[in-house]
Amino acid sequence: MCxxxxxxxxxxxxxxxxxxxxxxKSKETIIASPTIFSSFLPIYFTVIFTxxxxxxxxxxxxxxxxxxxxxDVKSILPFLPxxxxxxxxxxxxxxxxxxxxxxxxxxxxxxxxxxxxxADALTDIRLSLGFPKSIAxxxxxxxxLFFDKLxxxxxxxxxxxxxxxxxxxxxxQLPSLLEKHWQQADCFSNAKGCQIRTGLRLLEQxxxxxxxxxxxxxxxxxxxxFFCLFRTHERTSKQLPTINFDYLxxxxxxxxxxxxxxxxxxxxxxxxxxxxxxPKGSVSFERKVLPLQFGSSAMSYPTADFWRKSDxxxxxxxxxxSGRIEDHSGESLKxxxxxxxxxxxxxxxxxxxxxxxxxxxxxxxxxxxxxxxxAENESIKMVGVERFSNYTGYASSFRFSGDxxxxxxxxxxxxxxxxxxxIDALSTPGKRQYMLQFVLREINKAFCGFSNGSIHAKCEILxxxxxxxxxxxxxRCREINYKSNHSLMVPAASxxxxxxxxxxxxxxxxxxxxxxxxxxxxxxxxxxxNWGCGAFGGDPQLKTxxxxxxxxxxxRPSMVYYAFGSRELENLEKxxxxxxxxxxxxxxxxxxxxxxxxxxxxxxxxxxxxxxLLPSYANDGGMATDSIDTE
Numbered sequence: 001m002c003x004x005x006x007x008x009x010x011x012x013x014x015x016x017x018x019x020x021x022x023x024x025k026s027k028e029t030i031i032a033s034p035t036i037f038s039s040f041l042p043i044y045f046t047v048i049f050t051x052x053x054x055x056x057x058x059x060x061x062x063x064x065x066x067x068x069x070x071x072d073v074k075s076i077l078p079f080l081p082x083x084x085x086x087x088x089x090x091x092x093x094x095x096x097x098x099x100x101x102x103x104x105x106x107x108x109x110x111x112x113x114x115x116x117x118x119a120d121a122l123t124d125i126r127l128s129l130g131f132p133k134s135i136a137x138x139x140x141x142x143x144x145l146f147f148d149k150l151x152x153x154x155x156x157x158x159x160x161x162x163x164x165x166x167x168x169x170x171x172x173q174l175p176s177l178l179e180k181h182w183q184q185a186d187c188f189s190n191a192k193g194c195q196i197r198t199g200l201r202l203l204e205q206x207x208x209x210x211x212x213x214x215x216x217x218x219x220x221x222x223x224x225x226f227f228c229l230f231r232t233h234e235r236t237s238k239q240l241p242t243i244n245f246d247y248l249x250x251x252x253x254x255x256x257x258x259x260x261x262x263x264x265x266x267x268x269x270x271x272x273x274x275x276x277x278x279p280k281g282s283v284s285f286e287r288k289v290l291p292l293q294f295g296s297s298a299m300s301y302p303t304a305d306f307w308r309k310s311d312x313x314x315x316x317x318x319x320x321x322s323g324r325i326e327d328h329s330g331e332s333l334k335x336x337x338x339x340x341x342x343x344x345x346x347x348x349x350x351x352x353x354x355x356x357x358x359x360x361x362x363x364x365x366x367x368x369x370x371x372x373x374x375a376e377n378e379s380i381k382m383v384g385v386e387r388f389s390n391y392t393g394y395a396s397s398f399r400f401s402g403d404x405x406x407x408x409x410x411x412x413x414x415x416x417x418x419x420x421x422x423i424d425a426l427s428t429p430g431k432r433q434y435m436l437q438f439v440l441r442e443i444n445k446a447f448c449g450f451s452n453g454s455i456h457a458k459c460e461i462l463x464x465x466x467x468x469x470x471x472x473x474x475x476r477c478r479e480i481n482y483k484s485n486h487s488l489m490v491p492a493a494s495x496x497x498x499x500x501x502x503x504x505x506x507x508x509x510x511x512x513x514x515x516x517x518x519x520x521x522x523x524x525x526x527x528x529x530n531w532g533c534g535a536f537g538g539d540p541q542l543k544t545x546x547x548x549x550x551x552x553x554x555x556r557p558s559m560v561y562y563a564f565g566s567r568e569l570e571n572l573e574k575x576x577x578x579x580x581x582x583x584x585x586x587x588x589x590x591x592x593x594x595x596x597x598x599x600x601x602x603x604x605x606x607x608x609x610x611x612x613l614l615p616s617y618a619n620d621g622g623m624a625t626d627s628i629d630t631e
Contacts, residue, residue: 070182072201076370079202079240081129081229082175089175095128103168106161113160115147116140122227135228135246142249145256146264159268166275167223174220181217202238203287205375210286212413215279215386218363219271225347225365226271241341243368248347259351259393262400266359266389269403273388282414283384285367290377290448301377302444304436304594307549310586315551316558317576319569325562326357326387328527331417332560333381333450335528335547337536338422340373342380351398352535357420360404361385364420376441379449380422384415419524421449425532425543433538434601436594442532442543443590446550452521526551529562530569540568541609545593548576552586568608571617575610 067073067087077084083092091097103121107113112121119140127133147156178200185199198212213221224230228244235242245267252260290301325334337353344350346358346365358364363385371380386408390401408416423445432438528547532538544561551559563569579589596612599605605612 067179067182070199072185072197072199073182075201078234079231079238079369080178081131081224081231082178089178091172091175092130093128096125097172099125099128100168100172104165104172106165112164115144115156118147118160118164119143126228129229131229131231135244136250138253139228139246139250142251142253145253146249146261146268150261151268158272163268163272163275167226167271170216170220170223171227171229174224177217177220181213185212198284200370202370202372203285204372205378206289208287208289210284211370212282212284213366214282214414215274215363218283218366219274219278221366221369222362223271226267230369238372240372241343241368242347243365245347251349255349257396259396259398260349262391262398263346263351263355263359265400266391267362269400270362270388273403279386280414281384281386281410281416283363283366283382284413284415285371286381286383287371287374288379288381288448288451289375290444292377302440302447304440307440307443307553307590308587308594310553310590312553312555312586314548314580314584314586314589315556316580317548317572318558318560319573319576320560320562321565321570323562325353325527325529326360328560328562331524332527333419333421333521333524333556335449335526335531336382336420336422337529337531338374338380338424340424341368342371342374342422343368351395353529354422356391356394356398359398360389360391361387361418361420374422374424377444377448379445381449382420382422383418384411384413385418385420386416387418419521423449423531425536425538428537429532430537431601433542434597436597439542439546439594439597443546443550446531446547447553450526450547450550450554450556452524452554452556523557525558525560526554526556527560527562530564530566533566539608540566542593542597544569544572545589545609549586549590549593571610574617575614578614 067089068084073084081091082089091100099121102110103112110121112118122143123133123135123140126135147159151159182199185197196210198210200211200213201209203209203211225243225245228246230243232242232244248260248264248267252264292301328334336357338344339354343358343365344352344354346355347368351359364382367380367382374380387404387406390404392399392401406416406418408418411417425442425445426433426438429438433442526547528551530540530543531547532543533540547561548559561569561572563572592613593609596605596609599612610617
């Protein structure tokens with residue numbers, strides 16, 4: 001006998017922590033009503049049994065451990081501005097708490113009504129926490145410049161009267177928000193004994209894992225960034241980039257540009273939006289790893305021989321010569337042309353594709369807090385972020401152009417169906433990009449990102465999904481149709497999910513045998529563009545073919561390609577149509593690409609791949625890549 005009840009929501013619903021004697025004697029299973037689950041996101045739940053250790057599928061699911069014994073807490077706490085005392089989180093000094101309380105009451109109480117005074121207040125809070133006084137050079141002047149001169153007076157007044165007090169209140173709630181997060185982020189186990197952890201923690205290199213945060217907690221963490229309250233010394237020792245916003249404001253003052261002003265406007269606009277209405281969704285951040293050595297749990301790092309022998313058919317290609325990846329509608333996994341350090345120069349002076357994504361979706365910035373640099377065999381997947389801003393231009397011409405209302409649907413885990421995959425390409429590779437080892441590096445990097453489902457997906461089945469699914473409104477889960485990827489995931493049938501425990505009433509349905517994971521990507525296409533080209537210096541034709549191969553091997557239905565007006569890709573549609581007409585497989589195209597790359601590296605040809613493959617197109621525009629630096 002069990003009771004399934006909703007976990008505590010961010011609105012303050014009380015967690016059910018006891019079972020009455022009469023209930024203990026009852027034989028009925030009580031499932032929380034759908035309205036309870038819709039009251040908070042992300043959606044998690046607690047299973048309470050009369051036994052001290054409940055069983056689901058012949059596996060133990062234990063209650064949440066104490067805060068000071070949690071490995072995820074120990075992992076991330078040194079990088080947070082909080083302390084753990086008697087199993088509870090708190091701000092480390094009364095002075096910091098008092099300062100935040102004063103700010104939370106508005107300028108009439110705190111006297112913080114300008115950028116100059118605000119910068120001084122932030123410095124005082126840092127000192128009260130025992131942090132070094134110094135932040136990035138000119139940061140204080142940058143705050144003053146933006147809020148006292150660049151921001152219109154009405155907007156500035158609203159910031160100090162409404163938004164800044166809201167951020168202070170959010171920071172005061174940070175300890176409790178984190179505690180609730182970890183209470184709701186306990187492990188679930190499947191019949192194979194694998195566990196899934198979703199709690200905030202450092203995700204280090206070669207550590208496949210996922211962190212799920214609700215949008216309110218993300219807002220509080222980004223408020224820490226704005227107040228420059230994250231510890232810096234500890235991040236340096238781990239080679240983690242800065243996450244405080246002092247460099248963002250400092251460079252605004254030192255090297256003013258409209259581009260940098262617009263980046264700050266995106267951040268300030270985000271805070272203004274969540275001040276009026278706190279978002280209730282959730283966002284997941286996942287480090288995906290292709291194991292370098294063969295193991296039983298997942299596919300190992302593919303060799304050249306793997307690609308040569310692949311008989312997987314090539315997927316469809318849809319080419320757009322104008323338009324932007326982030327504006328593409330429909331079910332898709334969009335490529336973030338990433339730096340190895342997630343976010344790149346987003347909160348410094350960078351403003352190309354990845355940095356722009358982070359500005360118009362500021363919740364992406366929180367990934368910098370806990371994700372170390374990507375290794376050669378890794379990618380980072382981010383699902384559920386909300387877009388808040390419109391923009392025009394690119395790089396130095398980037399401009400904030402107003403509010404954006406995100407109307408994306410939510411999945412069953414409370415995440416918007418907005419998916420980004422961060423993959424970092426070789427930087428200025430020159431001639432070496434045609435060497436086999438680097439061609440392999442690029443295709444496997446893309447394959448790691450494009451693979452349908454987690455590389456470690458067999459550890460991501462929620463054993464008690466069948467109970468949970470029937471507690472949700474039907475329309476929330478109607479779109480779920482879980483299907484395993486034959487090359488990367490253990491088939492659902494082999495997981496032996498014994499959800500029909502004698503004490504649990506489980507309706508006989510497809511959901512019981514096909515439970516969804518946090519990766520719900522049936523029929524999701526890849527949306528990409530000139531990855532690793534432009535400022536990174538890669539060969540557009542080579543990179544396009546490698547991404548096509550990776551998407552096809554990952555069994556994606558199609559690849560949507562935004563060419564951004566690239567002359568080298570003018571004939572991309574003709575080439576892909578010819579290849580598909582001849583029904584080439586992944587292996588067929590790889591073998592041609594490998595032969596071409598060898599010739600190109602040995603300087604036996606200077607033709608672009610399209611002209612080399614189809615000489616009849618050699619005189620068409622955009623077929624050669626002689627301009628690629630091969631030094």
